Amino acid sequence: MNWDDTRIFLALCREQTLRGAARALGVDQATVGRRLASLEHALGATLFLRTSRGYSLTAAGEVAMAAALNMESSAAELQRQILGMDDRMSGVVRVTTTDSFAIDVVIPAIARLHKAQPGIEVQLQASTQMLNLSKREADIAVRTLKPENPDLIVRRVARWSSAIFASADYVQARGVPEPGTAFAGHDLVLYQPYLDSGKEVTLGSEPITHGRIAMTCTSGLLVRRALINGLGIGEVPLPFGKAAGLVRLWPARECQLYDIWLVTHKDVRHTARVRVVIDIIAKAFATVSG
Incomplete structure (x- = not known):
């Protein structure tokens, strides 16, 4: 999973709409949609069901979310440790x-x-x-x-x-x-x-x-x-x-x-x-x- 695509995937998990994810990340909706399509293509799976209420995770999406959360945690830990060495x-x-x-x-x-x-x-x-x-x-x-x-x-x-x-x-x-x-x-x-x-x-x-x-x-x-x-x-x-x-x-x-x-x-x-x-x-x- 590409980290940039993963960030957008997690934002969409949390916000449940393209507009909300785009706002949370400071990008446009087209970028969110394009990154999601790229991630689904790379994984060969549909990660969300598109409904009138927004984006809902599929079974594959729930598995992907668990992996994405681990990536997010590791990235944050790396940032904190490097920052802690900064004088x-x-x-x-x-x-x-x-x-x-x-x-x-x-x-x-x-x-x-x-x-x-x-x-x-x-x-x-x-x-x-x-x-x-x-x-x-x-x-x-x-x-x-x-x-x-x-x-x-x-x-x-x-x-x-x-x-x-x-x-x-x-x-x-x-x-x-x-x-x-x-x-x-x-x-x-x-x-x-x-x-x-x-x-x-x-x-x-x-x-x-x-x-x-x-x-x-x-x-x-x-x-x-x-x-x-x-x-x-x-x-x-x-x-x-x-x-x-x-x-x-x-x-x-x-x-x-x-x-x-x-x-x-x-x-x-x-x-x-x-x-x-x-x-x-x-x-x-x-x-x-x-």
Whole structure:
């Protein structure tokens, strides 16, 4: 199996349409179709059934996919091992984190690094998705969930508390909710994935049953911006709420503590440019008071 054809085959397995595979790989649909035809011809087998819903693997395609996944894993391992031997202070380092961490911590840190090491190009992806470091989808991840993969090097860079906040305008107009009233008479801004988790939803350990949801947001940054604009009461990391000039409600009540983890693959942690990006990001989090 040709590796270039195999990459397209795997993309089509995952996306199930020519358009989706082309978009994932940054090529046109005609290229995907041509490569698939070349691979099927080389193997002498039909790998997909073409249906109205998209491309579905045949029995031969399922066998081919197992082999293709092994090829992908071996290629990623080779890349990681070669990268781990690289001592140049130039080249690309891919970082993934949330939009809040990116804007408030990571981007300022990289700006300082760029002055000293302008040859390092950082490709920053702000996403709540867990990119796969073993497949080299990223070199460094900053997460609030600690991964269990033994091939990953995990370092705690901060421990922060969350807190309940609202804007000064909101507090002046609506007052501060009384603890124990489940936010009766107040508007709330909630993190949508928290609502979708199936867990009991609280803010600062207070049930929200009598509050009115004014907005739900898919990221912590959007929650914060909604609070700044006076939409209601919400829970955000303590350092971010203070930095935004929001009013902390119920300061005597303890909120959830959570850890922030910096993660990289063991094969790339000694790469010079990856190491220096790790260090500058870790220092930046260490200076933020949570």
